[in-house]
Amino acid sequence: MQRSSHSNEEQANPELQSAEFKLIKPAAHLSYVSSGGLIFDHNQFLLLKRRETSEWQIPKGHVEAGENFEDTALREVIEETGYNDLLLAADLGIQFNIFTRKGQRVEREEHCFLLRLARKEARQESVVLRRRRNQAPDDKQIFEAIWVPFEEVVELLTFETEKEFARRALAELKKH
Numbered sequence: 001m002q003r004s005s006h007s008n009e010e011q012a013n014p015e016l017q018s019a020e021f022k023l024i025k026p027a028a029h030l031s032y033v034s035s036g037g038l039i040f041d042h043n044q045f046l047l048l049k050r051r052e053t054s055e056w057q058i059p060k061g062h063v064e065a066g067e068n069f070e071d072t073a074l075r076e077v078i079e080e081t082g083y084n085d086l087l088l089a090a091d092l093g094i095q096f097n098i099f100t101r102k103g104q105r106v107e108r109e110e111h112c113f114l115l116r117l118a119r120k121e122a123r124q125e126s127v128v129l130r131r132r133r134n135q136a137p138d139d140k141q142i143f144e145a146i147w148v149p150f151e152e153v154v155e156l157l158t159f160e161t162e163k164e165f166a167r168r169a170l171a172e173l174k175k176h
Helices: 008-012 014-018 069-081 150-156 160-174
Strands: 029-041 044-050 060-062 086-101 104-117 128-130 142-149
Touching: 029 069, 029 086, 029 160, 044 069, 044 150, 060 069, 069 086, 069 104, 069 142, 086 160, 104 160, 142 150, 150 160
Parallel strands: 029 104
Antiparallel strands: 029 044, 029 060, 044 142, 086 104, 128 142
16 A cells, blocks of 8 residues: 555645745744824924935834833933923823834834923924934934924824824813
């Protein structure tokens, strides 16, 4: 009695017998937590516009070891905007975002806070900002910080999770 080395599926489908199978290695998976904030002042939010792609974003970044979400949001917003006199006005909650970047699946837990300028003098005039002060010199992620009227913020933001955070911020501001 001769034994077949083919599976039942291969016996049922002769095309599989001649097909060449390639081992496909799945792309590396990345998962991380980020936190950021929407700064408001006089019916405007401060957004970041990425010069290379014209993407509009909320200032945010990775939560570092030992940091809580509020501390990360404040640190990242200060680093990315230059405004350092901020008060935490509200927690806008958490969202989960799954996307692909350069062929890699990325899962990100995003936290966002509503922040307000503590003093009128805190408003900075400089508009060209690097994403991080300690970034590598070859990192070309240059942003422009732009004050945007409340009524334009949801339409301008590029990513749906950030649009939702903006809607939550607007709802929070209507309460007061």
